[in-house]
Amino acid sequence: MHLILFFLFAGFCLAGAINLLLQTHPINSALSLIVVMTSLAVLYLLLGAEFLAIAQIIVYAGAVMVLFTFVVMLLNAGREERTLGSRAAARVGFPAVVVLLAVLATIILRAQGLVSAHLGAGLTNDPNGSNLVVLSQVLFHELLLPFELTSVLILIAILGAVAIARADGSKVDGAERSAEK
Amino acid sequence: MSFLHHDVPLTWYLLLSAALFSLGVVGFLIKRNIITVFMSIELMLNAVNLSFVVFAYQWHEVKGQIFVFFVMMVAAAEAAVGLAIIIAVFRVRATLAVDRINLMKL
Numbered sequence: 517m518h519l520i521l522f523f524l525f526a527g528f529c530l531a532g533a534i535n536l537l538l539q540t541h542p543i544n545s546a547l548s549l550i551v552v553m554t555s556l557a558v559l560y561l562l563l564g565a566e567f568l569a570i571a572q573i574i575v576y577a578g579a580v581m582v583l584f585t586f587v588v589m590l591l592n593a594g595r596e597e598r599t600l601g602s603r604a605a606a607r608v609g610f611p612a613v614v615v616l617l618a619v620l621a622t623i624i625l626r627a628q629g630l631v632s633a634h635l636g637a638g639l640t641n642d643p644n645g646s647n648l649v650v651l652s653q654v655l656f657h658e659l660l661l662p663f664e665l666t667s668v669l670i671l672i673a674i675l676g677a678v679a680i681a682r683a684d685g686s687k688v689d690g691a692e693r694s695a696e697k
Numbered sequence: 698m699s700f701l702h703h704d705v706p707l708t709w710y711l712l713l714s715a716a717l718f719s720l721g722v723v724g725f726l727i728k729r730n731i732i733t734v735f736m737s738i739e740l741m742l743n744a745v746n747l748s749f750v751v752f753a754y755q756w757h758e759v760k761g762q763i764f765v766f767f768v769m770m771v772a773a774a775e776a777a778v779g780l781a782i783i784i785a786v787f788r789v790r791a792t793l794a795v796d797r798i799n800l801m802k803l
Contacts, residue, residue: 533720596730609726620715632704673774677781
């Protein structure tokens with residue numbers, strides 16, 4: 517069962533990622549990225565990380581991707597144009613990425629002592645404790661300060677996003693000037 | 698029916714993570730739309746998160762999963778600020794093509 521689910525959702529992940537590269541319209545790329553993130557949530561579930569699977573769907577496939585599709589529609593982004601830069605990047609980039617993948621695969625395949633993932637096993641094998649209990653005990657006792665600091669980070673990010681994206685007079689003039697050029 | 702009870706080696710999960718990361722790098726290099734380039738960065742972050750979860754499973758260590766949680770929070774903040782910057786750049790340049798956004802000066 518684990519094997520079937522792994523192959524199914526790993527296949528979805530790779531297909532979504534490849535589709536992201538092949539599509540020329542940003543909205544299609546955004547939708548394939550949602551497929552990748554949702555499949556990754558299932559893989560987290562297989563590895564016994566229930567909390568992260570739900571957080572992945574809510575934060576990534578929900579909030580972040582809604583933001584992406586919202587911006588794509590707000591800016592009315594069309595098909596991307598093929599330019600000289602993209603051809604040069606493809607010519608140099610593909611061999612470099614193949615080398616990167618080969619190096620990573622070699623390191624992973626040479627690694628000793630990796631166990632096999634067993635369906636239903638998680639961080640704890642205690643029948644009375646769940647992964648969620650273990651995770652929350654560490655997160656809310658030992659790492660409480662970093663956890664609270666992330667809320668400050670999110671607040672600052674929201675304020676920064678509003679401040680950067682706000683339209684003011686001088687920037688609107690700039691847009692008109694570049695449109696005239 | 699031994700096929701149904703077969704366990705999956707963690708190596709395969711790590712190889713999937715490496716493949717997703719490489720696809721993210723390819724997207725970062727060949728895509729010419731600034732929003733799609735940003736999506737490729739998110740894909741790379743997700744690939745690294747999968748590695749964290751795999752290693753948390755390998756060593757029964759809960760800190761790996763908590764690290765993924767923090768990476769998610771930082772990625773959400775990064776997406777909000779990054780997309781705001783994209784909106785600001787679009788307002789000034791009226792384009793999303795990275796080849797045409799070649800000056801830091803407004």
